[in-house]
Amino acid sequence: RGQTGLQAKMTLPQHLISGSQAWFLPGAGHELALVEAMHRNSLLLGEVMDVFNGIQTSRNDVYVITQWQGAGDNYVAFLRHGQEWLIEREILKPFFESDRGRSRLLSFHPLQPTALLIFPYHIHRQNEQLQATLIPPDVMKSRFPRAWAWLEHNRAVLEPSARKINPAPSSPDEWYCYGRVQALTDFEDRPKIIVGVNSLGDKYVYDDTDTVLASGGTAGEAAVAPFRESARRSPYDLYFILALLNHKAVEYFCRKRGSPFRGGWYARGTAVLKEIPV
DSSP states (O other), X not given: OOTTSOOOXXXXXXXXXXXXXXXXXXXXXXXXHHHHHHHTTOOBHHHHSEEEEOBOXXXXXXXXXXXXXXXXXXXXXXXXXXXXXXXXXXXEEEEEOOBTTBOOXXXXXXXXXXXXXXXXXXXXXXXXXXXXXXXXXXXXXXXXXXXXXXXXXXXXXXSGGGSOOBSOOSSGGGTTSOSBOTTTTTTTTOOEEEEESEESSOOEEEEOSOOEEBOOSSSSEEEEEOOSSGGGOOSSOHHHHHHHHTSHXXXXXXXXXXXXXXXXXXXXXXXXXXXXXX
């Protein structure tokens, strides 16, 4: 509202402010023209790519090793609780988690994992689908005795009575499972784009090292990858999607559609990413 008491008005097309999706409110005529051009003759990213969050252990302080050193070909060593522990390399996966909102992602640069993740699951294929099954206690004890010793040392904080586990373990012997079963197979043998959810600007990194991500939300990271199902093959190359996500028009869309935070940060979680027009 200006000194004259008049207020500028703009008519928005109904499709921007209807349906189940969040309203998209351009602030000026040229913004409306841009949004209309982006949506014209387009599909949504969630229709052509799988957009997903990371895993949730519910006790990263136990499962995630942030400082370690090699201990031969088969083990890594780390210090915790006043002593040195060894963990079998075979049960570890590369892991990325941003440091308290200061994302280490840099568009078009290789991803540098920030930690190692103890992954007590066996991934196998069943009926053409990847499945993740918790490694049984007897196999853990015989095949991964070092990892089992570390988990046993932390059993008090891993028990279901000490943390939220959903779904609940089917047996008391499964106390070392993750807090959620989401995304356990999503990072296996799968190139992807890693997205810095809460970002000051474009942060999209290509990764083909099967690095696992922590669960996002309004912070952390999310991922974009081609669908695994043969019936949902994407018509677009992942490198094309990487270029698209780094385009200024898409950055504008994410800032308008996402949630603003103090200091110029904007969250672009999976709900926002799925609605990006392609």
